[in-house]
Amino acid sequence: xxxxxxxxxxxxxxRLVLGTMNFGxxxxxxxxxxxxxxxxxxxINFFDTANRYGGRTGPGGTESILGRWFxxxxxxxxxxxxxTKLYGDMPFGERDSWPNGGKLSALNIRHALDASLRRxxxxxxxxxxxxxxxxETPWDEIWQAMEVAVQQGKILYAGxxxxxxxxxxxxxxAARKRNFTGLVSEQSLxxxxxxxxxxxxxxxxxxxxxxxxxxxxxxxxLLGGVLKKERDSSRRTSGRAKEALEAHREQIExxxxxxxELGHEPGDVALAWLLHQPAVTAPIIGPRTMEQLESGIxxxxxxxxxxxxxxxxxxxxxxxxxxxxxxx
Numbered sequence: 198x199x200x201x202x203x204x205x206x207x208x209x210x211x212r213l214v215l216g217t218m219n220f221g222x223x224x225x226x227x228x229x230x231x232x233x234x235x236x237x238x239x240x241i242n243f244f245d246t247a248n249r250y251g252g253r254t255g256p257g258g259t260e261s262i263l264g265r266w267f268x269x270x271x272x273x274x275x276x277x278x279x280x281t282k283l284y285g286d287m288p289f290g291e292r293d294s295w296p297n298g299g300k301l302s303a304l305n306i307r308h309a310l311d312a313s314l315r316r317x318x319x320x321x322x323x324x325x326x327x328x329x330x331x332x333e334t335p336w337d338e339i340w341q342a343m344e345v346a347v348q349q350g351k352i353l354y355a356g357x358x359x360x361x362x363x364x365x366x367x368x369x370x371a372a373r374k375r376n377f378t379g380l381v382s383e384q385s386l387x388x389x390x391x392x393x394x395x396x397x398x399x400x401x402x403x404x405x406x407x408x409x410x411x412x413x414x415x416x417x418x419l420l421g422g423v424l425k426k427e428r429d430s431s432r433r434t435s436g437r438a439k440e441a442l443e444a445h446r447e448q449i450e451x452x453x454x455x456x457x458e459l460g461h462e463p464g465d466v467a468l469a470w471l472l473h474q475p476a477v478t479a480p481i482i483g484p485r486t487m488e489q490l491e492s493g494i495x496x497x498x499x500x501x502x503x504x505x506x507x508x509x510x511x512x513x514x515x516x517x518x519x520x521x522x523x524x525x
Contacts, residue, residue, distance in 0.1 A: 198240025199497060203278075203324070203478055204381035205406025206354060210243040210278050212472060213493060214410060216483035217244060220259045222252020223485040230266050232490055237276055239494050245384075245410070245481055247282035247328055248313050256287055257316050264318035274319055281317070282358060283309040284328035301331035303342035310351055324382065326356035330364045336371035344377055356410075358384035362397030369405045380407050382478065387411035389420055389452070389467055389509060390445060395516040399476045408478030411471050419445065421464035424453050451512045461499050468496035470509055 199212040215236045220229035233244070244263070251258025260281060267274040286299035287309060297304045313322065325346070331339070346352045357365065357380050365383060372379025383402050385394045388411060402409050415421040419441060442449065456463040471480045482493035501509070516522045 198242075200242075201478060202408075203354070204402075204408035206378075206381045206408075208278065208323070208354065208381070210479060211241045212479045212497060213241055213468075214243045214245050214280075214479045214481040215241050215490075216412070216481040217246040217259050217263060218250050218483050219252075219485045220246075220262045221250070221254035222259075226262050226265070228486070229262050230269075232484055232487060233263075233266055233273075235487060235490055237273070239490075241494075242276055243278045243280070243479060245280045245282075247285075247326075248287055248309055248316075249282075249285040249328070256285075257312070260313055260316035264316050268318050278323045279317065279319065280324035280326060280356065281313050281322055282326040282328040283313070284331070287312065301327055301334045301339050303338050306339070306342040306346070310346055314351065321350055322352050324354045324356050325352040326358050326382070326384065327360075328358050330357070330360050336368055337375070340372055340375050340377050340379070344375070354378070354381045356380055356382035356384065357407075358412075360385075360398070362394075362401035365398065365401040365405060365407060369407075380405070382408045382410055384410045384412050384481070386413055387471065387477070387480075388414050388416045389470055389513040390416045390448075392513070392515040396519045396522055400518040403476050409474075409476045410478055411480040414471055414480040414482070415464055415467050417441070419449060420452070420467035422453060422456075422462060424449055425463070448512055452509075455508060455512065459499075459501075459505065462492065462495075464492060465496040465499050466501070466509075468493060469499035469501055470506070472496070473501050473506060 200209045201212060202208060203210045224232065246259050246263060248260060249256050283306065284300060286294050289295045289298055299305060310325065314320065343355050357368065360383055365380065369379045383398065385398055387394050387409065399409060417438060423442060453463050456466045459466060468480055471477050484490040484493060
């Protein structure tokens with residue numbers, strides 16, 4: 198396994214993040230346990246979840262699965278850099294929605310953090326992330342609540358998810374005025390088909406020492422060999438996935454052919470491309486099965502030279518930083 202620092206922090210994390218959104222939704226608890234054990238065996242130390250994840254087990258279900266896994270001991274918690282998120286409404290008792298049950302008020306940060314700690318069966322969260330920007334709560338209030346949590350030993354680092362570039366800049370400026378570390382990471386949609394963050398999010402992140410953690414690195418499976426699977430009759434797309442495939446079929450055909458030239462699976466190339474981007478700390482892989490975990494790990498061995506990277510840029514054109522992307 199390869200490791201790097203999370204943004205400008207001194208925290209060492211694996212170059213792949215184990216995403217747990219499928220635990221309790223697509224993967225049963227016993228399978229989730231085996232996947233997490235296998236991830237540790239492979240050297241993955243960075244696990245990501247959120248308080249809303251749970252699928253059919255309900256909000257909080259995924260954190261509870263992780264908590265029961267940690268409770269088995271054996272150094273599971275100590276060897277894990279644990280990241281979770283807050284923002285969306287969480288139920289209070291039998292009520293699915295109630296004032297202050299979501300977003301980033303100081304009150305909800307306190308409630309949500311304590312609830313996550315109980316479900317996760319731990320005394321601290323290593324990376325506590327804002328799942329979305331809260332346009333109604335001032336940054337001084339947010340950072341004061343996070344400072345208290347750090348002082349209490351309940352969290353170590355703060356991160357964001359789905360922020361615009363100017364949100365990152367505003368958050369960091371407010372943190373600097375308080376002599377607070379602020380954000381060390383940003384989770385964004387980023388892959389060969391979705392490169393919008395290259396306009397402003399990545400430049401803002403690099404300027405402020407914020408590590409990028411891409412989610413949906415295979416764009417919902419479109420970069421995972423979808424055409425090959427269709428030909429093999431192992432997968433059929435429908436609904437929005439089929440519409441997305443048809444919109445990008447020509448690009449994806451070129452891409453899968455190029456992956457064949459390289460001698461790698463398409464999904465491995467998509468992950469490897471992200472690992473070659475200087476702003477990226479680690480992409481999130483969200484396996485439902487052991488086989489999917491193994492394929493994600495395989496991407497670490499894929500090396501793309503300058504010619505291969507240029508070919509991928511030609512198939513999936515990206516962006517220059519704004520404003521040069523659209524102005525002189």
